[in-house]
Amino acid sequence: MTQRRARLGVMGGTFDPIHHGHLVAASEVAARFDLDEVVFVPTGAPSFKQDVPVTPAEHRYLMTVIATASNPRFTVSRVDIDRPGLTYTVDTLRDLAADRPDADLYFITGADAIAQLLSWKDSAELFERARFVAVTRPGHTLSVAGLPADRVSQWEIPALAISSTDVRARARDGKPVWYLVPDGVVQYIAKHGLYRGSQS
Ligand SMILES: Nc1ncnc2c1ncn2[C@@H]1O[C@H](COP(=O)(O)OP(=O)(O)OP(=O)(O)O)[C@@H](O)[C@H]1O
Numbered sequence: 001m002t003q004r005r006a007r008l009g010v011m012g013g014t015f016d017p018i019h020h021g022h023l024v025a026a027s028e029v030a031a032r033f034d035l036d037e038v039v040f041v042p043t044g045a046p047s048f049k050q051d052v053p054v055t056p057a058e059h060r061y062l063m064t065v066i067a068t069a070s071n072p073r074f075t076v077s078r079v080d081i082d083r084p085g086l087t088y089t090v091d092t093l094r095d096l097a098a099d100r101p102d103a104d105l106y107f108i109t110g111a112d113a114i115a116q117l118l119s120w121k122d123s124a125e126l127f128e129r130a131r132f133v134a135v136t137r138p139g140h141t142l143s144v145a146g147l148p149a150d151r152v153s154q155w156e157i158p159a160l161a162i163s164s165t166d167v168r169a170r171a172r173d174g175k176p177v178w179y180l181v182p183d184g185v186v187q188y189i190a191k192h193g194l195y196r197g198s199q200s
Pocket residue numbers: 012013014015016020021022025108109110111112113135136137138160161162163164165166
């Protein structure tokens with residue numbers, strides 16, 4: 001009997017901060033595609049956010065660890081935050097493939113990101129290295145025109161109209177962020193005074 005190859009979900013994001021929209025997306029895709037594990041990969045220096053302030057990577061990494069700790073199938077990788085220079089997904093997938101040659105990779109991303117996939121660095125290599133799963137995101141229409149149909153899937157998830165931008169704005173304005181992000185992340189934000197002076 002041939003053994004089924006491991007299936008590794010890859011959830012890349014700035015996670016500034018991680019919120020329940022990210023966690024629901026990962027959980028739903030894991031169930032639909034029978035993934036053995038989902039690795040969350042906080043970006044180091046996002047190439048497309050060079051003109052906006054991003055919280056230091058260690059804070060974003062630790063919040064991601066706290067948010068995923070209770071799920072035995074969720075893990076967190078430092079590959080993007082430990083690699084010098086700008087973060088590109090092709091490097092993420094190369095590093096993860098070297099670490100996990102036994103696994104097929106499923107990159108999980110939102111409807112807003114999928115529309116831009118062809119403009120990502122080395123996009124042809126991206127489709128060789130991973131399948132892409134585009135999850136619906138409130139307010140964004142899925143546009144998969146021009147993408148390889150055998151490597152890109154869509155999956156509808158329960159709409160959670162949460163964004164990191166909104167969480168940062170609420171924290172800055174002294175509004176509650178309970179239940180938008182995991183409890184431990186609420187406490188981490190308060191303990192470290194994150195987003196107080198943010199421009200969101
Ligand atoms: N509520 C949500 N539902 C589904 N997918 C989401 C949701 N929020 C974010 N995503 C997806 O998760 C991935 C990582 O998102 P990211 O860390 O940039 O969070 P964000 O909420 O989009 O942040 P920001 O508001 O700062 O741009 C992206 O592909 C994004 O589309």
